[in-house]
Amino acid sequence: MTLSLNVPQLETNRLILRVPGAADMPAMLAFLGEDRAEFYGGPMNEHDAWHKFSAYVGQWMLRGYGMYSAVLKDSGDTVGMAGPFHPSHFDEPEMSWLLTDAKFEGRGLAAEACQAVIAHLFSTLGWANVVSYIDKANHGSRKLAERLGAQLDTDRPSPVPNCDSYRHYPQGAVA
Amino acid sequence: MTPHLADTPVLETDRLTLRAIGLQDVDASVVYLQDPRTVYMGGPWSAADAFDHLCSLVGHWAIQGFGLFAICHKGTDVAIGDCGLLRQGGYSEIELGWGIWSAELEGQGYVREAAEAVRVYAYRTLGLSTLVSYIDPDNARSIALAKRLGCSLDTDARLPDLPEWDGTLTYRHPGPEALA
Structure with a gap:
């Protein structure tokens, strides 16, 4: 038995975006146990994951x-x-993303998910902008932030060590 | 509107109301989780980690369909402690866990009253056939309570396979038949 939250799901061409739950746990626990989770506090044991x-x-x-x-x-x-x-310990919410397995990389899935979520934050929730904290060594995420149109924000440094702030704005907005 | 879980159970005892731990408990819970009294349950946590830990306890309800209840005096919605069912990473069975959030409220039988109600709920409503409580060998208060609840030490039980669990005692609760 699981309980579900009353949050509308988002949809893209290839993806359903929904509140995470029991169904996502095997993939997420596997991810957090691997070296690929290094920018998410991993790899970690099953308890911590x-x-x-x-x-x-x-x-x-x-x-x-x-x-x-x-x-x-x-x-x-x-x-x-x-x-x-x-x-x-974050002063503001941070737009974050991850892919659970290397086999899902290189197909534009993270970009597709992020575009839908960011559009929802701006158009439905009315957020004026949102930041992403990206490790200087995380080249994949840095490239994605740039592809999403985020701009390096040196005025509000990241609370996470070794990370840069990238700020997303609604399309057409002036930074 | 803040997302919430529909249909979480509410349990009533003579003196207490138990309802799912949640948003209304952030302030009190984050204070409690920084209290040295949480040393036997993995604490004390820093303020930042305490909020993360509460997120995890709240998320437990969504993932497992059961979780920790906030213990409130009947007629109030202010938590004085927690008691409930946990199955977290590495667990091979379901634990009945508890905590009273301030030392002044210890010794009044609140946790026992709550634990008995949660146990009945676990057996009758969820249909569970057994429950354990994992207790640090130095936690004399919880060991005494487990004994008052009729638990017996189970040296064959499987603990999460992690170094920090070494030495943890497993107290097994009387089953549904024994309590019927």
Whole structure:
């Protein structure tokens, strides 16, 4: 038995974006146990991974927003997560993303998920902008931030060590 | 409107109301999780980690369909402690866990009253057939409570396979038949 949250899902060409839950847990625990999770506090043991993933889920209820799980429409695979992550030591929510497995890289899935979530933050929730904190060594995420149109924000440095702030703005807005 | 879980259970005892831990508990819970009294449950946490930990406990309900209840005096919505069912990473079965959020409220039987109600809920409503409580060997108060609840030490139980769990005691609760 699981319980579901009353949050509308988002949809793109290939993906359903929905509040994460039990169905996403195997893929997320596997991801957090691997070296690929190095920019997300990993690799970590099953106990810590469970706490990290369940905290992503619980943030929805404590903040009212959070990271969506991105599920492929055709296979039902949880390919990743994308959305505003907001632990208590961040002054503002951070637009974060990840792909659960290397086999989902290089297909534009993270971009597709992020574009839909960011559009939702601006058009439906009315956010004026949103930041992403990206590790200087995380070249893949840096490239994606640039592709999404985010701009380096040197005025509001990242609270996360070794990370730069990239700020997303609604299309047409002047930074 | 903040997203919320529909249909989480509410349990009533003589003195207490138990409802799912959630948004209304952030302030009190984050204070409690920084209290040295949480040393036997993985704490104390920093303020930042305490919020993350509460997120995890709230997310537990969505993932497992059960979780920790906030213990409130009947007629109030202010949590004085927590009690509930946990199955977290590495667990091979479901735990009945508890905590009272301030030392002044210890010794009044609140946790026992809550734990008995959660146990009945676990057996009758969820249909569980057994429950354990994982207790640090130095946590004399919780060991005493487990004994008052009729638990017995289970040296064959499987603990999460992690170094920090070494030495943790497993107290097994009386089953549904024994409590019927």
